[in-house]
Amino acid sequence: MSDDVRRDATGDDAPADAPAEAKDAAAAAKAGAGVVGTPASDTPQTATEAAHEAGAQHLPATAGEGAAGPVLDVVAVRRGMFGAQDTGDTSGYGGLVRTVAMPGPSERPYGGWFDEVVDILAEVLAEQGVPYEAAIEKVVVDRGELTLFVRREHVVTVCRALRDDQDLRFELGLGVSGVHYPADAGRELHAVYHLCSVTHGRRLRLEVAVPDADPHIPSSTPVYPGHDWHERETYDFFGIVFDGHPGLARIEMPDDWPGHPQRKDYPLGGIPVEYKGAHIPPPDQRRAYN
Amino acid sequence: MSEQTPHASAHIVDEGAEGVPTFEATGGDWSQIAEEAARLGEERIVVNMGPQHPSTHGVLRLMLEIDGETVTEARCGVGYLHTGIEKQMEYRTWTQGVTLCTRMDYLAPFFQEVGHCLAVEKLLGITDDVPERATVIRVLLMELNRVASHLVALATGGNELGATTIMTTGFTGREEILKIFELITGLRMNHGFIRPGGVAQDIPPGALDTIRETLPRVRDYIGQLSDLMLGNPIFKGRLVDVGYLGLAGCMALGITGPMLRATGLPYDVRKHTPYCGYETYDFDVPTATEADSYARVVLRIEECHQSLRIVEQALDRLQAMGPGPVMVADKKIAWPAQLAIGSDGMGNSLDHIREIMGTSMEALIHHFKLVTEGFRVPAGQATQAIEHPRGEMLVHLVSDGGTRPYRAHFRDPSFNNLQAVSLMCEGGLLADVVVAVAGIDPVMGGVDR
Numbered sequence: 001m002s003d004d005v006r007r008d009a010t011g012d013d014a015p016a017d018a019p020a021e022a023k024d025a026a027a028a029a030k031a032g033a034g035v036v037g038t039p040a041s042d043t044p045q046t047a048t049e050a051a052h053e054a055g056a057q058h059l060p061a062t063a064g065e066g067a068a069g070p071v072l073d074v075v076a077v078r079r080g081m082f083g084a085q086d087t088g089d090t091s092g093y094g095g096l097v098r099t100v101a102m103p104g105p106s107e108r109p110y111g112g113w114f115d116e117v118v119d120i121l122a123e124v125l126a127e128q129g130v131p132y133e134a135a136i137e138k139v140v141v142d143r144g145e146l147t148l149f150v151r152r153e154h155v156v157t158v159c160r161a162l163r164d165d166q167d168l169r170f171e172l173g174l175g176v177s178g179v180h181y182p183a184d185a186g187r188e189l190h191a192v193y194h195l196c197s198v199t200h201g202r203r204l205r206l207e208v209a210v211p212d213a214d215p216h217i218p219s220s221t222p223v224y225p226g227h228d229w230h231e232r233e234t235y236d237f238f239g240i241v242f243d244g245h246p247g248l249a250r251i252e253m254p255d256d257w258p259g260h261p262q263r264k265d266y267p268l269g270g271i272p273v274e275y276k277g278a279h280i281p282p283p284d285q286r287r288a289y290n
Numbered sequence: 291m292s293e294q295t296p297h298a299s300a301h302i303v304d305e306g307a308e309g310v311p312t313f314e315a316t317g318g319d320w321s322q323i324a325e326e327a328a329r330l331g332e333e334r335i336v337v338n339m340g341p342q343h344p345s346t347h348g349v350l351r352l353m354l355e356i357d358g359e360t361v362t363e364a365r366c367g368v369g370y371l372h373t374g375i376e377k378q379m380e381y382r383t384w385t386q387g388v389t390l391c392t393r394m395d396y397l398a399p400f401f402q403e404v405g406h407c408l409a410v411e412k413l414l415g416i417t418d419d420v421p422e423r424a425t426v427i428r429v430l431l432m433e434l435n436r437v438a439s440h441l442v443a444l445a446t447g448g449n450e451l452g453a454t455t456i457m458t459t460g461f462t463g464r465e466e467i468l469k470i471f472e473l474i475t476g477l478r479m480n481h482g483f484i485r486p487g488g489v490a491q492d493i494p495p496g497a498l499d500t501i502r503e504t505l506p507r508v509r510d511y512i513g514q515l516s517d518l519m520l521g522n523p524i525f526k527g528r529l530v531d532v533g534y535l536g537l538a539g540c541m542a543l544g545i546t547g548p549m550l551r552a553t554g555l556p557y558d559v560r561k562h563t564p565y566c567g568y569e570t571y572d573f574d575v576p577t578a579t580e581a582d583s584y585a586r587v588v589l590r591i592e593e594c595h596q597s598l599r600i601v602e603q604a605l606d607r608l609q610a611m612g613p614g615p616v617m618v619a620d621k622k623i624a625w626p627a628q629l630a631i632g633s634d635g636m637g638n639s640l641d642h643i644r645e646i647m648g649t650s651m652e653a654l655i656h657h658f659k660l661v662t663e664g665f666r667v668p669a670g671q672a673t674q675a676i677e678h679p680r681g682e683m684l685v686h687l688v689s690d691g692g693t694r695p696y697r698a699h700f701r702d703p704s705f706n707n708l709q710a711v712s713l714m715c716e717g718g719l720l721a722d723v724v725v726a727v728a729g730i731d732p733v734m735g736g737v738d739r
Contacts, residue, residue, distance in 0.1 A: 076690070100669060100690045101669055102669055102670060103669070103670050142670050142671070143412055143415065143670060143672050144412075145672065145673060171541055172546075174544055174682065174706075175684065175706060177686055177697075177699040177701070179696070179697045180697075192671075192699075194684055194686070194701065196675075198562065201562055205671075224542075225542045225543055226542060226544030226545070227544070228709060229708075229709050251369060252368070252372040252738055253369065253372065261377060262697075268374075284381050289663050289692065289693050
């Protein structure tokens with residue numbers, strides 16, 4: 001298993017690079033090529049139609065990115081469709097290029113109480129000798145939710161300011177989780193903190209991005225002791241090391257487990273299943289709409 | 291902490307963790323603890339309780355260091371039920387994710403389903419398009435589920451103390467609610483009934499009356515439980531002032547739900563950040579100030595009554611609005627198939643099969659596309675907070691613009707609340723550990739996911 005685990009982290013998703021599956025898909029697309037099972041002649045037809053429609057859905061999204069609009073944060077570029085990489089790709093979508101872009105930094109006014117919180121936070125940070133620009137990378141307001149991207153060296157200071165100032169008072173630290181963006185060079189691992197203010201009835205998210213090569217973030221447990229197990233879980237699943245954590249051991253996986261299972265380069269596992277003579281590959285090796 | 295603890299020892303971890311202080315609490319560490327205890331030759335007894343123990347509320351492992359009958363150190367070992375549901379969800383469509391997340395906290399499946407669907411709807415930007423009827427059905431199911439979950443909490447809590455009658459009464463009461471679930475969803479648990487955009491189908495004819503007839507029986511069981519528990523001197527002797535965790539401790543550890551409300555803070559997500567129209571329902575948030583295990587029992591019983599209040603209001607609304615759509619009108623998101631009962635059970639309706647197979651090629655393509663590929667969700671992330679029976683549950687979904695979640699994370703309240711075991715048990719008696727853990731009411735399926 002460890003060989004699979006140590007796959008190149010900069011590659012695409014696991015399902016995207018499965019050449020064996022690509023051949024299967026290509027073979028299936030040739031109608032009536034001696035495939036066992038009655039619905040064989042129907043399936044390739046619908047699959048091709050499906051591919052056309054999937055491609056059509058792509059076009060407005062890719063075109064829209066070029067137009068004037070909110071700045072987007074590109075985290076990955078994907079090529080092709082269904083994981084087909086070689087000449088066997090008869091889907092016609094082998095040349096498709098799709099950028100994966102997360103909502104980018106927002107412009108003021110952020111709306112609602114967001115401006116107030118950001119202003120007060122800047123003020124409190126300045127009082128403590130931390131310039132706002134040094135601590136907060138960017139502010140993202142998306143779908144009515146506020147996300148502050150914090151530089152890792154200041155995450156504890158920001159947490160303390162958010163918890164202790166009476167006008168901020170995010171006293172409930174609800175947890176930490178991780179997200180892995182293997183194609184986002186230098187910012188592969190993100191830790192996401194969920195904070196809640198019972199006093200003011202507000203919620204916000206902190207996000208800290210660190211490179212895979214140096215996955216260290218200061219632990220937020222001195223400010224939010226309840227983040228203890230959450231940081232252990234994030235370490236367990238993503239390999240983000242929270243410096244200063246009182247006991248950063250694995251929590252869900254066994255102690256001697258190699259690898260961090262929630263990373264994108266870590267396989268889902270599973271075995272092919274045989275049913276009436278046909279082999280169904282495990283879910284992470286199936287044809288997928290990447 | 292790790293430096294001072296005698297049995298914190300280096301263990302096999304990958305190179306990324308080199309130089310990081312580690313504190314082993316699971317797996318092969320047990321032999322080392324035992325060896326070290328023998329070597330130190332102290333009068334120190336380390337008791338391993340669980341993971342297969344009838345009083346640990348599931349596959350929870352407790353490592354207790356005891357001095358006589360007093361617990362001097364208590365630690366939890368979790369992970370025995372870890373099945374990688376969050377990882378699995380990354381390989382299934384947004385709709386299929388419901389089927390997976392419902393299995394997390396198996397005693398409160400509807401809360402994961404609704405949380406997931408609300409987060410998907412937030413990502414899609416269709417929160418306001420979900421039909422009112424679907425939202426009311428969601429509220430109805432969630433509140434019935436809260437009662438069922440609290441009944442199990444009380445029942446197993448009693449069972450762990452040796453009070454079998456409390457167990458049988460609680461489970462019989464829950465059975466009444468499971469019958470309602472079976473009537474509406476076809477299943478007693480792991481329903482997969484809530485779908486992004488609405489619910490799988492409307493409630494069957496006559497279900498409203500059946501629920502109305504059932505509610506007095508559920509109330510009766512809750513009444514029997516309160517009679518059995520609240521006035522019982524033995525029960526009070528075991529629970530009063532046991533497992534104390536005050537407001538400061540709860541806030542520091544991020545503990546929510548009945549445990550936090552037992553300290554006097556009326557924090558309830560349904561009032562704090564309303565979802566599913568909870569702000570339009572008339573209900574109270576019961577609180578207590580004792581912050582002990584007994585107060586938590588009283589609170590859970592009171593919360594059952596409040597939930598039944600909401601259920602009645604939801605029933606009235608469903609009755610008043612009459613039949614209507616229970617799925618968003620957008621055909622690019624709504625599940626294409628209509629369900630019907632056939633001779634071999636429930637499945638796609640014959641009318642629908644006839645249409646897609648016989649008359650409309652486009653309908654067939656649409657069905658195929660939506661069912662196999664699923665719908666695309668614009669890139670971004672969303673967090674949905676839900677008041678789960680055990681506290682605040684967060685569903686954090688990240689989309690990369692594809693047909694499957696890029697990342698799905700469930701902040702399960704049981705997982706967080708179990709951190710309180712050390713605070714609640716250390717310094718207390720060994721027998722009180724069972725009472726304290728029952729007061730937390732962890733469900734290991736949710737803890738380990």
